[in-house]
Amino acid sequence: MTDPKPDESDPEWEEWFIKKMGQPGPDEEAFFERLRRLGLGVGLDENGNVVYDKDLPEAKNGLEE
Template identity: 45%
Template sequence: MAQEAIMAQSVKLGDDIMALVRREADLRSRSVAGQLTHWVRIGRAIERAGNFDYARITAALEGRLDTTELGEEEEAAWLDEFTAKMAEPSATETAFFGKRRQLGRGVGLDAGGNLVYAEDDAGA
């Protein structure tokens, strides 16, 4: 069986899409090409499956549906969205930790599990 040569292809994508791809690639420790390939495969699988329901993913993100009830494609989409949501603090969380910093209280844990105080990271 002969093996076909795989050649790189150029595609024009908007700056907003590329920023998203780069961010996700960094979060998932993938190359930009690897992230795009991953998303293309997920999208293709979703289109081919015909059993992808975004309302179910939304319900799982809101806690109204157990993730074990999601199909494989739905679970992959849920995980991507869940990870993105967890990476970005809500306005309430930002305000909470901002107030803790102002009061000089602990604002998190370091890699060793030790409490970090506002004055410890003031120069960061």
């Protein structure tokens, strides 16, 4: 089932848009899963250093194998 897009003039459009942008699509999930499998960085820290998935606190809760 798809979530129909309301017209931009509809007051509910902004809420719909924010909800949609907060949910990763299948392509995004596949992209980041591939990064994890390859052990590549997932972002930068405040000092510009590459951060790896295994170094993130939330990764300690089930993303490690």
